[in-house]
Amino acid sequence: MRGAGKGYKQFMEADPINFLNEMKAGKPGAFERFFALVEKRVFAFGLKVCGQVEDAKDTLQETLLSAFKALPNLEFKDSKALNVWLYKVAKNSCLMMRRKNKYQPDRELSLDEFMPGRGNEGAPKEIPDWSNLPDDALLKEELRELVRRATLALPAQYRLVLVMRDMEQLSTKEVAEALEISEQNVKIRLHRARLFLRQELERYFKEGDGAARH
Amino acid sequence: MDQLNCREMFERLSEYIDGELDARLLECFDEHTRDCEPCQAFIATLRKTVELCRESGSDAPAQSLFSPEEIEAFKEAYEQAVLDLSDNARSENHPA
Numbered sequence: 001m002r003g004a005g006k007g008y009k010q011f012m013e014a015d016p017i018n019f020l021n022e023m024k025a026g027k028p029g030a031f032e033r034f035f036a037l038v039e040k041r042v043f044a045f046g047l048k049v050c051g052q053v054e055d056a057k058d059t060l061q062e063t064l065l066s067a068f069k070a071l072p073n074l075e076f077k078d079s080k081a082l083n084v085w086l087y088k089v090a091k092n093s094c095l096m097m098r099r100k101n102k103y104q105p106d107r108e109l110s111l112d113e114f115m116p117g118r119g120n121e122g123a124p125k126e127i128p129d130w131s132n133l134p135d136d137a138l139l140k141e142e143l144r145e146l147v148r149r150a151t152l153a154l155p156a157q158y159r160l161v162l163v164m165r166d167m168e169q170l171s172t173k174e175v176a177e178a179l180e181i182s183e184q185n186v187k188i189r190l191h192r193a194r195l196f197l198r199q200e201l202e203r204y205f206k207e208g209d210g211a212a213r214h
Numbered sequence: 215m216d217q218l219n220c221r222e223m224f225e226r227l228s229e230y231i232d233g234e235l236d237a238r239l240l241e242c243f244d245e246h247t248r249d250c251e252p253c254q255a256f257i258a259t260l261r262k263t264v265e266l267c268r269e270s271g272s273d274a275p276a277q278s279l280f281s282p283e284e285i286e287a288f289k290e291a292y293e294q295a296v297l298d299l300s301d302n303a304r305s306e307n308h309p310a
Contacts, residue, residue: 022294031289040274048271057279068292087240115224116252129255131262144270147263151270166267198263205298209290 008168011041017079047137049094056132058075062093106155114195130205150200162193
């Protein structure tokens with residue numbers, strides 16, 4: 001299954017609130033069905049944020065344990081609300097994992113790091129346009145891998161926003177709720193994270209063999 | 215467009231490509247980028263970055279990562295939480 005949007009879409013189409021309600025009603029097999037649905041979703045998210053399968057599995061375990069202990073006390077109005085809550089729990093587990101391991105240290109990404117400079121005449125510098133990629137499956141896979149690596153190099157506060165918004169394709173409002181920050185803050189962090197990734201891709205095209213292929 | 219406005223524009227490029235700008239700002243962006251090749255290239259490559267990001271999801275496991283015994287342990291944790299909730303409700307209704 002490639003692409004988080006797809007996984008997220010499948011998750012939402014399954015309408016997990018129904019699975020949850022069946023589980024709460026004690027319907028036979030309902031726990032296992034709900035567990036399977038949530039496990040897939042949380043693991044995919046954890047892998048994008050942590051990068052390593054073992055870390056993602058630890059995150060998953062923490063998330064599921066916290067979630068199943070808390071669920072009897074909680075009511076959700078719909079699958080969207082349940083989904084946002086699950087991301088909130090998973091985010092907390094990811095941050096706990098981060099404290100245990102040596103992830104990228106937190107630092108602010110400044111807009112100025114990414115602003116293109118100006119040439120001698122004061123006019124904006126020429127910017128290479130590498131957006132028209134050839135239809136080359138290998139190159140695209142290499143670029144996706146580069147994006148995954150660059151995502152892991154992002155400080156956590158930016159990585160979580162980028163993964164939720166661009167990979168999981170949650171709305172700005174949902175990300176804000178899951179991360180308990182303002183929508184404006186989501187937009188600011190997302191933009192800087194995207195600029196960071198764009199810069200890494202540009203570097204690849206300038207210096208790497210991607211330029212030669214291109 | 216002076217430097218400050220350039221910075222303001224640069225700051226809101228993601229909102230531009232996400233279609234989140236209001237009509238007035240959108241017009242400003244369109245007007246500027248129409249004749250500015252570096253901006254066009256920057257926006258095109260930022261759009262491409264987002265597209266690659268959307269395609270860079272991780273694979274979800276086809277089968278559970280947990281053994282049946284481990285899943286049973288999660289179920290027990292859930293059932294214990296349900297019991298705790300009923301106990302709490304009972305003691306609230308019938309205080310000692």
